[in-house]
Amino acid sequence: xxxxxxxxxxxxxxxxxxxxxxxxxxxxxxxxxxxxxxxxxxxxxxxxxxxxxxxxxxxxxxxxxxxxxxxxxxxxxxxxxxxxxxxxxxxxxxxxxxxxxxxxxxxxxxxxxxxxxxxxxxxxxxxxxxxxxxxxxxxxxxxxxxxxxxxxxxxxxxxxxxxxxxxxxxxxxxxxxxxxxxxxxxxxxxxxxxxxxxxxxxxxxxxxxxxxxxxxxxxxxxxxxxxxxxxxxxxxxxxxxxxxxxxxxxxxxxxxxxxxxxxxxxxxxxxxxxxxxxxxxxxxxxxxxxxxxxxxxxxxxxxxxxxxxxxxxxxxxxxxxxxxxxxxxxxxxxxxxxxxxxxxxxxxxxxxxxxxxxxxxxxxxxxxxxxxxxxxxxxxxxxxxxxxxxxxxxxxxxxxxxxxxxxxxxxxxxxxxxxxxxxxxxxxxxxxxxxxxxxxxxxxxxxxxxxxxxxxxxxxxxxxxxxxxxxxxxxxxxxxxxxxxxxxxxxxxxxxxxxxxxxxxxxxxxxxxxxxxxxxxxxxxxxxxxxxxxxxxxxxxxxxxxxxxxxxxxxxxxxxxxxxxxxxxxxxxxxxxxxxxxxxxxxxxxxxxxxxxxxxxxxxxxxxxxxxxxxxxxxxxxxxxxxxxxxxxxxxxxxxxxxxxxxxxxxxxxxxxxxxxxxxxxxxxxxxxxxxxxxxxxxxxxxxxxxxxxxxxxxxxxxxxxx
Amino acid sequence: xxxxxxxxxxxxxxxxxxxxxxxxxxxxxxxxxxxxxxxxxxxxxxxxxxxxxxxxxxxxxxxxxxxxxxxxxxxxxxxxxxxxxxxxxxxxxxxxxxxxxxx
Numbered sequence: 001x002x003x004x005x006x007x008x009x010x011x012x013x014x015x016x017x018x019x020x021x022x023x024x025x026x027x028x029x030x031x032x033x034x035x036x037x038x039x040x041x042x043x044x045x046x047x048x049x050x051x052x053x054x055x056x057x058x059x060x061x062x063x064x065x066x067x068x069x070x071x072x073x074x075x076x077x078x079x080x081x082x083x084x085x086x087x088x089x090x091x092x093x094x095x096x097x098x099x100x101x102x103x104x105x106x107x108x109x110x111x112x113x114x115x116x117x118x119x120x121x122x123x124x125x126x127x128x129x130x131x132x133x134x135x136x137x138x139x140x141x142x143x144x145x146x147x148x149x150x151x152x153x154x155x156x157x158x159x160x161x162x163x164x165x166x167x168x169x170x171x172x173x174x175x176x177x178x179x180x181x182x183x184x185x186x187x188x189x190x191x192x193x194x195x196x197x198x199x200x201x202x203x204x205x206x207x208x209x210x211x212x213x214x215x216x217x218x219x220x221x222x223x224x225x226x227x228x229x230x231x232x233x234x235x236x237x238x239x240x241x242x243x244x245x246x247x248x249x250x251x252x253x254x255x256x257x258x259x260x261x262x263x264x265x266x267x268x269x270x271x272x273x274x275x276x277x278x279x280x281x282x283x284x285x286x287x288x289x290x291x292x293x294x295x296x297x298x299x300x301x302x303x304x305x306x307x308x309x310x311x312x313x314x315x316x317x318x319x320x321x322x323x324x325x326x327x328x329x330x331x332x333x334x335x336x337x338x339x340x341x342x343x344x345x346x347x348x349x350x351x352x353x354x355x356x357x358x359x360x361x362x363x364x365x366x367x368x369x370x371x372x373x374x375x376x377x378x379x380x381x382x383x384x385x386x387x388x389x390x391x392x393x394x395x396x397x398x399x400x401x402x403x404x405x406x407x408x409x410x411x412x413x414x415x416x417x418x419x420x421x422x423x424x425x426x427x428x429x430x431x432x433x434x435x436x437x438x439x440x441x442x443x444x445x446x447x448x449x450x451x452x453x454x455x456x457x458x459x460x461x462x463x464x465x466x467x468x469x470x471x472x473x474x475x476x477x478x479x480x481x482x483x484x485x486x487x488x489x490x491x492x493x494x495x496x497x498x499x500x501x502x503x504x505x506x507x508x509x510x511x512x513x514x515x516x517x518x519x520x521x522x523x524x525x526x527x528x529x530x531x532x533x534x535x536x537x538x539x540x541x542x543x544x545x546x547x548x549x550x551x552x553x554x555x556x557x558x559x560x561x562x563x564x565x566x567x568x569x570x571x572x573x574x575x576x577x578x579x580x581x582x583x584x585x586x587x588x589x590x591x592x593x594x595x596x597x598x599x600x601x602x603x604x605x606x607x608x609x610x611x612x613x614x615x616x617x618x619x620x621x622x623x624x625x626x627x628x629x630x631x632x633x634x635x636x637x638x639x640x641x642x643x644x645x646x647x648x649x650x651x652x653x654x655x656x657x658x659x660x661x662x663x664x665x666x667x668x669x670x671x672x673x674x675x676x677x678x679x680x681x682x683x684x685x686x687x688x689x690x691x692x693x694x695x696x697x698x699x700x701x702x703x704x705x706x707x
Numbered sequence: 708x709x710x711x712x713x714x715x716x717x718x719x720x721x722x723x724x725x726x727x728x729x730x731x732x733x734x735x736x737x738x739x740x741x742x743x744x745x746x747x748x749x750x751x752x753x754x755x756x757x758x759x760x761x762x763x764x765x766x767x768x769x770x771x772x773x774x775x776x777x778x779x780x781x782x783x784x785x786x787x788x789x790x791x792x793x794x795x796x797x798x799x800x801x802x803x804x805x806x807x808x809x810x
Contacts, residue, residue, distance in 0.1 A: 683734070
C-alpha cells in the first residue's frame with residue numbers, strides 16, 4: 001500500500017516563517033523595543049517554530065501505514081522559471097529532515113531561553129537575537145529544502161549568520177578577525193559544493209532530491225549518475241569539510257569560539273556544523289554508487305576525529321577543549337557516513353547536539369559565574385559554588401565519554417559496530433548499487449554464514465579500511481573520555497585557583513540558564529534510548545523493541561539503499577558478535593580514559609607536570625595544533641597577501657599609472673598641441689586648406705610619393 | 708612664323724596668378740590687399756574658364772565666368788562695406804586687430 005503523500009502541508013512553511021519574522025521584528029525595531037519584549041519575540045518565534053515542527057512530526061507519523069513513513073512536502077512559490085530550469089522554494093519533511101528540524105527548533109528554543117539570561121547585560125541584545133533568529137531561519141531552510149537550491153540558500157545563510165555571530169563583539173579586532181576567518185574558509189568549501197551541485201544538476205537535469213533518488217536507485221538511470229558520482233561526491237564532501245570542520249578546512253571552528261557561548265552551543269556544536277553530515281545523508285544514494293568515495297569520507301573522518309582529539313588534550317581554554325571535541329565528534333559522524341551507516345551518523349548528530357549543547361551551555365554558565373574567565377587553570381573546585389551547573393556538566397561529560405546508559409554511548413557504539421560490520425566499501429569497480437546487492441546476497445553472505453569458526457571468521461569479512469576506521473574510532477573514544485574528564489576535573493574539582501576577588505563573586509547562574517541545562521541534561525541521558533544495541537534489544541519484549549530500535553526503523557526508508565550493505569553481523573552463526581565486541585571495547589577504553597583523567601587531575605596532580613617535562617616536544621606540537629594554521633598561513637595566506645601586493649603595485653603603476661594616466665596625459669598633451677591649430681586666424685586656416693589641397697593634388701597625380 | 712599660346716600656357720599663367728593670390732591671402736595683413744588677392748584668385752579661375760572655353764569651342768565657360776564676376780562684385784561690395792566700418796571704428800585695416808568676435 002502506498003503511503004499518503006501530502007504535498008501542500010503548509011505547516012512546513014510556517015516553521016520556516018516564524019524565525020524569519022522574529023529576525024525581522026528584532027532586527028528592524030529591536031533597538032527601540034523594551035528588552036523584555038525582545039526576549040519574548042525571539043523565544044516566542046522559536047517556541048512557535050518548535051510547535052509547528054511537532055505538529056508536522058505528528059502528521060508524518062500518522063500518515064505512515066506501518067510499512068513506510070513517506071514524507072510531507074510544501075511548495076511555497078516558484079522562484080525562477082526559465083526554459084527547462086525551474087527553481088521552486090519547496091520544503092520536504094521526511095524522517096531525516098524531521099530529526100534535524102526537531103533538533104534545530106528544540107535545542108534552538110532552549111538556547112534562546114538560555115541566552116536571555118546569558119546576554120541580559122549586553123547593550124545590543126536585540127541585534128544578538130535578530131542574528132540568532134536569522135540563523136535558525138537559514139538552518140531550517142537548509143534542513144527542509146526539497147531541492148539542492150533551497151538547501152544551498154540555507155547553507156549560505158547559516159554561513160552568514162555564523163559570521164555575524166562570531167564577530168558579534170566586533171569592537172574587538174581579534175573577534176572580528178575570527179568571524180572573517182570562518183567566513184572565508186567556509187567560502188572555499190562552498191565553492192566546491194556549488195561546483196558539485198552544478199555538475200549533478202547538468203547531468204541529471206534536476207535538483208529535486210526525490211527525483212534524484214529515483215534516478216540513482218533505478219538501475220537503468222543510475223548508469224547516468226555513476227560516472228559523476230565520484231567527482232560530485234568529492235566536491236560536495238569538500239563543501240561539507242568546510243561547514244562541518246573536517247580536515248582540511250577545520251581551522252575556523254576553534255577560532256569561532258570568539259562569539260558568545262550560546263552561539264557556540266547552537267551553531268558550532270548542535271546545528272550548523274552538522275549540516276555537512278545531514279547533506280551527505282540527504283544524498284546517500286550518490287555516495288553508495290562509488291565505494292571509493294565512501295572510503296575517502298571514512299578516512300578523512302577518522303583522521304579528523306583522532307587529530308582533533310589529540311589537540312583537545314592539551315587545551316587550557318574550556319571553550320577550546322569543547323571546540324576541538326566538536327571537530328572530533330563530527331569526525332565520528334563522517335566515519336559513520338564513510339562506512340555506509342547513515343543511520344548511525346544521524347543518530348550521533350542528534351545525541352551530539354544534546355550533550356555538546358549542554359556542555360557548551362555549562363561552560364557558558366561557568367564563564368558567566370567566573371566573570372568571563374575561560375582559562376581552566378584559573379578554575380577548580382566550582383562544585384561547591386555551582387551545584388546545578390556541576391551536575392548537568394557531569395551528565396554531559398558522561399554522555400560524550402560513552403558511558404553506558406548515557407546518550408553518547410549508544411550512537412558511538414552504533415558507529416563502531418558499523419565500522420566493523422559494513423562491508424559495502426568493498427571496491428567492486430563500476431558495479432551498480434543493485435548489482436552490488438546481488439553480489440553480497442549471492443557471494444558474500446553465504447560465505448560468512450558458512451564460516452562458523454568463531455569470532456575471527458565473522459570479522460574476517462571486514463576489510464583493512466574497516467579496521468582502520470574502527471581502530472581510529474576506538475582510540476578517539478578513549479582520548480575523548482580522557483580530555484573531557486580532564487576538563488571536568490580541572491573545572492569542578494580540587495582547589496579553586498581563581499584569585500580572591502573573583503572567588504568572592506562566583507555565583508550560580510540565573511534560572512533562565514539552568515532550565516536549558518536541566519532539559520538538555522535530561523535529553524543527554526534519554527536521547528540514546530531510541531537506538532539500543534541490537535544484542536540488548538533482542539531481549540526486550542516485542543512492544544518495547546520497536547521503540548528501542550526506533551531510529552533505525554524511522555530512517556530505514558530514507559537510507560533504504562545504503563542500509564542493505566550491512567552484511568557481517570547480520571548473517572552467520574554469530575549475529576551480534578561484532579556489535580558485542582565493539583560495545584565492550586568502547587566501554588573499556590572510555591573507562592580507561594576516565595580513570596587516567598582521574599589519576600592525573602584528582603589523585604596525583606603532580607603527574608601532568610612530570611609528563612610535560614618528559615614530553616615537552618610533543619606538548620609543544622600539540623599545543624600549537626600541529627602548526628596547521630601556520631602551514632596554511634605560509635601556504636595560502638602569505639602568497640595571497642604577496643599576490644595582492646603585486647596586484648596593487650600593478651594596478652597602481654601599470655593600470656592606473658600607465659594606461660589610465662597615460663590616456664589622460666596623452667589627451668591633455670594632444671589637446672595642447674591641437675589647440676594651436678584652432679587659432680581663429682582666417683589666414684592660418686587658409687594655409688591649412690592650401691597645404692591640404694597641395695597634398696590632395698600630390699596624392700592624385702603622384703600616388704605613392706607620400707608613403 | 709607667328710607663335711600661338713596653347714592651352715597649357717594659359718593654365719600655367721592662371722596657376723601662377725592663383726598662387727600669387729593664395730599666398731597673398733595667407734601672408735598679408737592688410738584687409739584691402741586681402742580682398743585684392745581674393746580678386747586675383749577669382750580672375751585666375753576666370754582665365755581658366757575662358758581658356759577651356761576656347762579650347763573646347765563652346766560657350767559654357769563664358770557663362771561660368773560671368774557668374775564668377777557677378778558673385779565677385781557682390782562680395783567685394785559687401786566686404787568693402789564691412790572693412791570701411793571697421794576702419795571707422797578702429798582707425799586700422801590690419802586683420803590681426805579684428806579679433807573681438809573670437810572671444
